[in-house]
Amino acid sequence: MSGLMLIAILLVIMIITSVLALFLKDLLAAIILFSVFSYFAVLIYLALGSPDVAFTEAVIGVISTTYFITTLRKLKRGSS
């Protein structure tokens, strides 16, 4: 039961972060929120008992954040 509660709370946090990331005007903040989203996805995979998938998700979260920030530098928009 407590396991289900934990997963439910994590899912709600994921929904909140993703909706916030969609509606923020500051692109850097949106990228960091996306990375937070990925982190909570890692926690959910761990709670569901699949450390392999969680490991992959953690690594890919870091890489995609790096890519987004590199692209943001090329856009020369920064924090609008």
Add this chain to the structure above:
Amino acid sequence: MKKVYGSIILDTAFRYLIPFILLYGVYVLLHGEYSPGGGFQAGAILGIAFVLDGLVQGKKAILRITGETAVIIAGIGTFLYCFVGILSMLSGGNFLEYSLLPIPMNDVEKHVWGILGIETGVCICVMFTIIAIFYALVGKEE
């Protein structure tokens, strides 16, 4: 890049971080049989080390492997995977049938070395694909 990200803090942290990241990547690759991990994750971690180098040191990075060179090395990784598979086909088995690999060992050792071979191939391919995508994003802005 016009402005390099590096400052003295980033530069010092980079010097201490990179050896451990590389060592952890190799550990994940070689220990993937017993713990979470494997070729893909190890390649991603090793790729992160190279990408960090490109981010912190910019144009004068030590581990700078750009564009076409990275794509060629990624192709070599894919070739390694296919080579192990086709080697077992040449000695009369199916694709990736490790027990028929033409190396003088017993069955278990053949499985271990075959799996290590294809995992290394996957690792090299993923690592250099990540590096190629990163340098394609950085572009020719220098």
